[in-house]
Amino acid sequence: MKDLRLYFRLVSVSIKSQMEYRASFLMTSFGNFLLTGIDFVGVWVLFSRFGKLKDWSLPEAAILYGIINMGFALSEAVFRGFDTFDRMVKSGDFDRVLLRPRNTVIQILGQELQMMRIGRFSQGLAVILWGGLKLKIFFSIPCLALLLFAILGSAALFSGLFVLQATLSFWTIDSLEIVNTVTYGGVETAQFPLSIYNRWFRGFFTFVIPLACINYFPAHAILGKKDVLGYPEFFGWVSPFFGFAFLWFCFKIWEFGVRNYKSTGS
């Protein structure tokens, strides 16, 4: 509880210093909105060429797209400290974190809440609203609940990846690109229905990095679609929690990394 208070205290400082440069904040947010929005243009072009992808229409794909982008934007904003953690290790600032009598994760998260990610977030929100209105869904409590679970689940999943990326920097400085292929690549992948991909690829994103659990299955439940892959419908409700399980697992690896850091130095 006290840690949570410290978190909000630190984060409010971060927000305050971002708001000091207001023009910069507005510009980067808008830039983020446009840049990430180009992805949807790509999706739209593909659908306008083929009409449907494995019985998915464009407004239906918009649900997938919205979930993954809103979740990812949340994660990018909140877990920014982990995303840029390699710099902290290199500069020795992580030592300073260890020298303070508080939880290390809270201190790293408190470092920065990156507000400009609101660009991607609002872009995802706009797309999902458009899809929802087109399909006339969302106007029920269960639907909104499903959507919320899925967004939070995907935020947790990507956060886990950021934590994993940060943990890697205890050992190596330059291999972060590997994780980037899974984070940014994961976002790209999950903007389309999983059923269009081949088997091993699907397997990887269901069982190793549970991307399907936070977006593909919940989207089926929201849309009331029957899964061509044959997974049961209740998966849409439970699977977002795999995102949190994944995050928890990544924190365990992180703790191992911190222990290793303390015994090897940098």
Next chain:
Amino acid sequence: MAIGIEVDGIEKTFFVAEKETGVLGAIRGLFNRRYRRLKALDSLSFSIQSGEMIGFIGPNGAGKSTTIKILSGILLPDKGKCEVLGITPWENRISHVSRIGVVFGQRTQLWWDLPVIESFELLRDIYRVPNERYRQNLDELSQMLDLTSIFNIPVRQLSLGQRMRCDLTAALLHSPSILFLDEPTIGLDAPSKLAVRGFLSRLNKTLGTTIIITTHDLDDIESLCKRVLVINSGRLLFDGCLEDLRKSFFRERRLKIDFDECNSDFHVLDLKIVSREGNRIIFSFDPESISAPVLIQKIAEKHNIRDIFVENPPIEEVISRLYHDSNK
């Protein structure tokens, strides 16, 4: 007095990846990396009483920072025991670090964009300092270090001297019993150096804070520390007061004489000439074998002397000879 820090036979070896040269070497390094063992600390032992002020010196790479990191609980030794105020630093990080303060001369722990006072308030919340004690500490510290006029300036706009004074305050707001300082006067101008030194000695006297300073500026040590620990290659070379260090490693004294005429004939006794600059000649002699008055008398019998100074060799020379001898 109670024992503040007890270090018993700590050892630490780092594995440093060897870099091979050239593109081919770099590619080979990807698959088959060779590691060099680097012994940073080699059974280092010492103990420090509460309330002492210790100068911790050694050449670059001697193991100073490794020792400080171990004492502050952020690095584990491979071997050996270490207790700080009764607990093993790395076993209970949170309660350990709330009793120590650390200042790095080259890095600030303040928030770059925030006014000084807001950084202090954040640290109050991080260390959970009760409000009353925070007020009291802040009042005292800001008075001693003359900070009140810069409370509202963002840290990035401070001069180095101002920043160091703020960093000292930041490290002391939670009233730590031990303060580690890593090169606290690096890059400071003379008045700021004096201010920092004056403050540290007052802190040590009035509050009894144990202070451990690593520095390359031996004036810091001379003006502050009764006791010095000298390490090189991870081993303790010397532990004692500065005077003893001088005596045991560098007994000679310096005699600086300004002569009336420039004379090259100085075969008085067997004096070693250290340097010679116009009419000024610096001799070195061993005070155990000949006393200064006798020596001066003997020189004065033969030459016209305008002025005389007798001095200790600069501490830098003592230390560098010590490093040099230990590397052999």
